[in-house]
Amino acid sequence: MTRVFLGLGSNMGDREDYLQQAIDRLDSHPHIRVINNSPIYETEPFGYRDQPYFLNMVVEVETELNAHELLQITQTIEKELGRKREIHWGPRTIDIDILLYGNEIIVSPELTIPHPYMRERLFVLKPLYDIYKGSIPSEPNSIESLIDQLSLSCEEVKIW
Numbered sequence: 001m002t003r004v005f006l007g008l009g010s011n012m013g014d015r016e017d018y019l020q021q022a023i024d025r026l027d028s029h030p031h032i033r034v035i036n037n038s039p040i041y042e043t044e045p046f047g048y049r050d051q052p053y054f055l056n057m058v059v060e061v062e063t064e065l066n067a068h069e070l071l072q073i074t075q076t077i078e079k080e081l082g083r084k085r086e087i088h089w090g091p092r093t094i095d096i097d098i099l100l101y102g103n104e105i106i107v108s109p110e111l112t113i114p115h116p117y118m119r120e121r122l123f124v125l126k127p128l129y130d131i132y133k134g135s136i137p138s139e140p141n142s143i144e145s146l147i148d149q150l151s152l153s154c155e156e157v158k159i160w
């Protein structure tokens with residue numbers, strides 16, 4: 001079994017329901033077990049700002065699937081929940097990003113782990129910090145010091 005952290009986000013429709021449906025579909029997979037959820041945060045759009053606020057959270061799962069098999073499942077769940085990739089950075093019903101896959105470092109055309117943008121995304125680091133105990137693989141910095149470095153400003157991150 002491998003301990004995996006997934007970043008979930010939604011900024012279309014019933015955002016909280018999409019997050020819950022994604023969690024339920026992950027947990028109902030025979031080879032995936034959801035073991036912990038962070039709180040849900042309402043966050044200002046990062047990057048492409050002309051879009052609705054997101055609800056973001058991080059979910060910890062255990063799985064026997066390898067990282068690419070897990071990616072297939074997360075992309076299937078996104079499609080089942082109506083994820084359309086019209087505007088690359090635009091609004092979406094659900095987004096499931098693989099942030100960490102055990103202590104593995106993976107670089108492939110389909111998948112880079114640890115997630116390449118997580119270090120500059122407060123909407124990922126805060127919920128990850130809530131449930132992750134340890135350090136990011138191959139990084140001298142722990143999640144805790146990454147949060148310190150980002151000087152986490154609570155007003156940017158609202159508890160849902």
Ligand SMILES: Nc1nc2nc(S)n(CCO)c2c(=O)[nH]1
Nearest residue numbers: 009043044045046054089095123
């Ligand atoms: N706050 C916030 N901003 C974002 N910008 C993009 S793109 N995304 C999608 C990330 O994969 C988000 C997000 O999930 N939350």
